[in-house]
Amino acid sequence: MKRTISLTVNNRPYTFEVDDRKTLLEVLRKRLSLTGTKEGCGEGECGACTVIMDGQAVTSCLILAVEADGTDIETIEGQSIDEDISDVQQAFIDEGAVQCGFCTPGMVMSTEALLRRNPNPSDEDIRVALAGNLCRCTGYYTIIDAVKNAANKRGGKK
Amino acid sequence: MIRDLAYHKPDTIKETIELLGSCEGKTSLLAGGTDLVVNMRKDAYHPDNVIDVKGIEELKRLEYSEDEGLYLGGLVTCNQLIFSEMINEKYPVLVEACKKHSSHQIRNRATVVGNICGASPGADLAPALLVLGTEVDVVGPNGERLIPLVDFFTGVKRNALEEGEIVRGLKVASPIKGYKANYSKKARIKGPDLSAVGVAGLASREEGVVRFAFGAVAPTPVYLDVSDLFAEKDYKAAKEELMEKVDASISPITDVRSTEKYRRRIAGVYTRRLLEELWGEGDK
Amino acid sequence: MAEDIIGKSVERIDALAKVTGDAQYVHDLELQGMLHAKILKSPHAFADIVSIDTSKAEKLPGVWAVLTGEDVKQYKIGLYLVDKTILAVDKVRYHGEPVVAVAAETEEIAQHALELIEIEYNELEPVLDVKKATEKDSPIVHEDLGEYEHMEGVFFPEPGTNIANHFKIRKGDIDDGFAEADHIIENEFYLPQVNHVAMETHTSIARWKKGRKVKIWSSAQSPFAVRDLLGKGLGLPHESIEVVVPYVGGGFGGKAGIHFEPLVTLLSRAAGGRPVKFVASREEEFNSVPVRQALLSRFKTGVNEDGNIVAQEIEFLWDSGANADYGVNVTKAAGAAGCGPYEIDNVKLDSLTVYTNKLYGTAYRGFGHLEVLWATERQMEHVAKKLGMDPYELRKKNILRPGSRTITGEKLYEHSGSVGKCLDEVAKALNWDQKKEEPSAPHKARGRGLALLHKAPAMPTDVGAGALLKFNENGSVNLTLSLVDYGQGTYTALAQIVADQLSMPVDRVNVVWENNTETEPYDWQTVASKGLFISGNAVIDACKDLKKQMKEVAAGPLRASVDHIVLEDEKIYVNHHPDHYIEYKDIGMGYTYPNGNGIGGPLMGRGRYIAQGLTNMDKETGQGLPALDWTFGAHAVEVEIDKETGEYEVVKMASAFDLGRAINKQNVIGQIQGGMVQGFGSAVMEGYQFDGEGHIRTNTFTDYKIPTTMDIPKDFTPIIVETPQVDGPYGARGVAEHPMISVPPAIANAIQDALGITIDELPLTPENIIEHLENK
């Protein structure tokens, strides 16, 4: 079955018809060509597909696109305009928190959601917030540093 | 890959029940989808119809009153509980259990009711809800009924719901005076993982209540109310008998996540530690 | 250059593309008219294929190609021992082996087509135990072993058995050695298969073109290896194959060699040239792509009362699974490091690659060394215990030092690097000479452990790579080479090298990211921690060539001898007249005199490097010179363990590596941290599980766990030791694989120290610990 949905992605409104069985991840990547959001497992375990939906970090591989009708979605592509990148993205660069980069979009989105709800995360808060984002390259140390760095830059008092 | 399906999004429980009655083929309710969609993707289960309950306002209730206790609607997510001041104050054991459930992203979607309805033997919310005293508020074509949570689990991934019924929410008893409760979970890793053993304990010296509940050590969660034991016997004897009772009540298996032997050991150690933490040493 | 760029933590050149989601991986590519491939996999570990009926699938609208083993049986794929077919032929040899492949308009149609395929199997008794596999009455996994092509004189299969290779080392006289020993200590060690778990699963696209040509886009570590093996396997000339590698989401050895490229090529051909894409699902990544081999080791060590190890007899049984193409080389390479970084005069070592009916083995970060050093470093602990000697002292006494000879007879020098320094650094970081801290609770215990490691690149003796430098119009340069940077950061280090060599800012060096076999100079493979060493040298060579040309051209207009021309800060001048200069941009495309005369033409630096002086190892004794460079390292670990549950925490850890010279410090630290955590995964939680019939039980992230942010040791100190490598670029040697090696024994040794139990099989789960405590 198909139905028409309307949603906002990175501040841009969309209305289109979608197959009931398609996931939000498939629609973002294939339909909207927003391939920055990655698929690492399709089973909710790796976090590579993390996007922010109505302000909350979610794994887009476990959400049907039809469930996203009427929602506001933010993806990695919405975190920068040209060279103007977010402080979280800059912090990932500065701390060397990027290796192969496949987990990075998901990590950035999880971090963004964390810092919005908790501008002063403790070490433990960071580990908990990112525990659903697997990275096989970095061993996480630089990623945790990047989150702290971004929090400091964003004016969270330490 | 998910198979073809028809998606419905009713606004009311009434409509939902009607849909449950009228849809052809297999029909599933969809809350957070973190259980259902995974199964659909793995092709472990493929419903012809999916009824998304997220449009039903009534299911969003999260209310507490001194007399009635807690009402936890069908759409309340794990993270809602973690970030609720009220829950942190009145039922911190629920916060503990939710924190040990999956990852942040999943908890933003996963509902408590979905966890219970999925009826997985290791469902992390079950032990805590059992020791708190919980009833399942069910609505169906033939009216409403309350099912004690202990009776709700009927087998591995099977629950007591009948055709056309939906869970509106959970009624959790008012906090027992002076109670303490906690949830211990053993998993393979410290990060997100399904539980290999889950133990919830609740004790109140004031009211003479001691309860335990266990996940992932039997086909369904196991509940033990041992208040009488601690009323009748001295602490040491009661504790010893509790330990025996735990071992006799659980029937763990060996699988990828753990072995029978180790599960028994952990259930024992966690029970003992929770008892010491919640009840303390010595008689009432 | 005023500022020294070498050693600086320059920002990764690929970082911006990756943090913005701009970097495109093969996962992200879509071609016009592209079809989607799906594969049907074996449900059995070992079975005869009785019949396959694909007729219904072929008739399904939207299906363009259906291939079975029968269609592809003439093609064999392999590098060292050519034992692989593209789809199962006549037999399936592991659970998850691809049996039928379909290409269709959509993934849904392809999936539907698979469901219409009927296959009848006749199940056979699977070979699941590596020890039993070597026994006389074992079923044979590959009856045709005798007919398989292999590198003659390098690998030695034993037809009629399950032994795909037998590698030997004989040094000194083993009998004399044991006769001399005061104590003899014998033990067995085991570790299971593990998965690489690159976050991007294997993905390939092929477009078959008229004239028997093909273009491939693949998540591969080694574009030229893909081209070579595809060409040889399918009988296509090299020049008809183009392999493109864009961004790659991690490899760790799992994307070395060749994987699904031949399959998508044949599907595209069968589909009349429509491009075909295959993306392995995570389950397929666990089920159908190769893994790190399991290893059963037997050690017999002769040691004197004073701790001097005089003899060691070793048998390695490598569980290489259903194919041994890559496995044979792991067996050989790791065999050559089989005693650990110690000098032992009398050694007898037999390293056997054994077929079983499990997932097949391949390279994984460390290429057999994590496996081998799991055994050597545990055995050292057993020896120390037997002698009642401090494990630090025992190691210190036996380590390789300048003047020592390795077990293959190679002499080490001062500049070969120092395992002793690494050992001392980590011992110091954990205050080894002081008493341990008290445990935080009475039911807990604390322990400390050490482990050493060494590894040289495992590669053919004649591995080489090229590099090409071209000026752009504005005086910046483009560097092309076919070493792949799939996350290690090598390209950034190479950019730093070019910047230093040519005296220009690093952001004026553009390392062309996408790899393409049509336009880039050759490189054998991106493996073995040889990338920066070999390609770094090739890049330096290219810079020299370019500088020479620049000077030659500039000599005219500057009216000077090339000997007196200086290149600095993007300017060329005669050394005593720095103000009279030519800018790079005015010479890169040739110099133009004021009157319009042009000279020089576009300048291009060509560089190349080949491993020098390496030799094959002798068939009977293993003696030879296989090592390009040795990187040594050490770990020290402190654990706190709950004695009732076996749960534990690595409370403190330090790791040191003698990497010669850090070209980019931040990236080196990144490699150390990331590698250590992978080793931590192998130590603590990872490992395939099979049921009694050989079915994989751990084929999703739900049941195959890797470390998360909550699992990693909280207090970890990476330490860089720098003893420059004479022939390495700027003194550098490889360090990509090493950080994960020997993490498991370091932790097991700490557990032994805490609880007095000796755990000799991985992973070190709390259950495993309790089991040993109960049997103590």
Ligand SMILES: Cc1cc2nc3c(=O)[nH]c(=O)nc-3n(C[C@H](O)[C@H](O)[C@H](O)COP(=O)(O)OP(=O)(O)OC[C@H]3O[C@@H](n4cnc5c(N)ncnc54)[C@H](O)[C@@H]3O)c2cc1C
């Ligand atoms: C990566 C990952 C990690 C996980 N980790 C854990 C974990 O650590 N611990 C744990 O316990 N679980 C875990 N789960 C399982 C799952 O997330 C939980 O069980 C979750 O609480 C289910 O809630 P949901 O709202 O997503 O359920 P859904 O998937 O929406 O529904 C689950 C089942 O309940 C039924 N259902 C839902 N709502 C109702 C209703 N109102 N009335 C009747 N039936 C209903 C559905 O039809 C379905 O059968 C994990 C899942 C994933 C994907």
Ligand code: FES
């Ligand atoms: S792809 Fe969604 S969590 Fe892995």
Ligand code: FES
């Ligand atoms: S950088 Fe490669 S997975 Fe995180």
